[in-house]
Amino acid sequence: MPIVRLGWPVAIAMLLIMVSFALSLAYSHLRLRPVGEHVLDVIDNAAPSIDRLSAAHTELGRFGLGVTEYVLRPAHSRSTTRQDVVAARRAFAAQFDAYKQLPLFPGEAEAVAALERDLGLADESMNRALDGADRRSPAAEVELHESFYPLLFKLRVGLAELMAINTRNARISAESTLRATREATFLATVLGVSSLVLAIAAMLLVLRVLRGRARLMGREACRAPAARALLGSARAQHPEESPEIRAQGSNLGMRITWWRASCRPGPWRPAPRPA
Secondary structure: OOOOOOOHHHHHHHHHHHHHHHHHHHHHHHHHHHHHHHHHHHHHHHHHHHHHHHHHHHHHHHHHHHHHHHHHOOHHHOOOOHHHHHHHHHHHHHHHHHHHOOOOOOOHHHHHHHHHHHHHHHHHHHHHHHHHHHOOOOHHHHHHHHHHHHHHHHHHHHHHHHHHHHHHHHHHHHHHHHHHHHHHHHHHHHHHHHHHHHHHHHHHHHHHHHHHHHHHHHHHHHHHHHHHHHHHHHHHHOOOOOHHHHHHHHHHHHHHHHHHHHHOOOOOOOOOOOO
């Protein structure tokens, strides 16, 4: 039985299927890789930064309230000591330092530097106000209203600006993640459908080639016995072959060879059919 060779069309179809699957896998991997980075930006940077800044904003409120109470209330009715004010200031510094240890988004470093400058000025104003309150000087209240409160307001604005930067970058990362996921899913679906269509086309092509080869093999199986019987009959009737009979036998043998060669697969092509 001859070996059935399906030919280059089926090979190309199979190659296209493999290329389609490979492209789908490669694109999905490359397109979804930034998704992990965006998620890490939110988990490891934006969310902890917002949490630390919120805690620092709370401690800043306690700090400002402690300075106000220490300066405005008389010494005998104060519920806040200078150590309480210093403790509130240290608690704010602890939260703010923990925030600075996290990775910074673009534009965040400049805002941090401006806030630290204002914080240094607020510390100086606080010390002047507390020292004046200890001396019961009217200048302490003036220092509180004209210097400390404006600086405290700038610190609140600076913290709000830093939280806005982190919130904006978290939203950008989330949108980029969603967009990348949608694009990767869409292309993977398109390539998957293309692979399915190519697989169906290759299957149909294989069935068509097999059906054609089966027909050729059936024709060979039907013709070869009849041709051999005809040749044997001619030789039996004419044991002493004349040149004419030998020519007819040779011609018949050539026809049988041509019929077999027409069904044989491969690059070989039969000689022209004998007359």
